[in-house]
Amino acid sequence: MSVFPTEGMEMTRLLVVSDVAASRQWYEGVLGARVDREYESACVLSMLGGWILLVAGGGPTEDKPTVALAPPADADRVSAELIFRVRDCRGVYETLRTRGADFLTPPVDRGYEIRAFFRDPDGHLFEISELVG
Incomplete structure (x- = not known):
C-alpha cells in the first residue's frame, strides 16, 4: 500500500475556461503566473509554489464517464x-x-x-x- 500524501507530491488546481489562450494572458498579466507547459487545449501555470491548470471544456471520457467540464x-x-x-x-x-x-x-x-x-x-x-x- 502506498503512503498518501507523502513528500514529493504536488497538488494542482484545475480551472475550466472558455478560451485557454485568453485566460493564459490574463493569469500572466494580472496575477503574474508563469507558463510552465502548454498543450493543445490546456496550459499549466506556476504560481506561489503551486500549479494552476487551465483547460478547455469537454465531455465525458472513459475514465470519467459521467463528467463534463465547463466554465x-x-x-x-x-x-x-x-x-x-x-x-x-x-x-x-x-x-x-x-x-x-x-x-x-x-x-x-x-x-x-x-x-x-x-x-x-x-x-x-x-x-x-x-x-x-
Whole structure:
C-alpha cells in the first residue's frame, strides 16, 4: 500500500475556461503566473509554489464517464474559490486593479481581516485577504 500524501507530491488546481489562450494572458498579466507547459487545449501555470491548470471544456471520457467540464455557468453561484493571503490587502488591491483585475468591491475591513474579491474572465472567484491584529 502506498503512503498518501507523502513528500514529493504536488497538488494542482484545475480551472475550466472558455478560451485557454485568453485566460493564459490574463493569469500572466494580472496575477503574474508563469507558463510552465502548454498543450493543445490546456496550459499549466506556476504560481506561489503551486500549479494552476487551465483547460478547455469537454465531455465525458472513459475514465470519467459521467463528467463534463465547463466554465462557470453563473459567476454569482460559486462552489470554490482561490484565496491569496497577503500582507497588505489595500496595496495588492491597487496593484491587481492596475493590472486589470475587476473587483466586486474595494477592500472591506471585517475587523479580523481585510478582504476583496475579483473574478477571472470566466467568472472564477478569487480573494485577497489580510489578517488583522
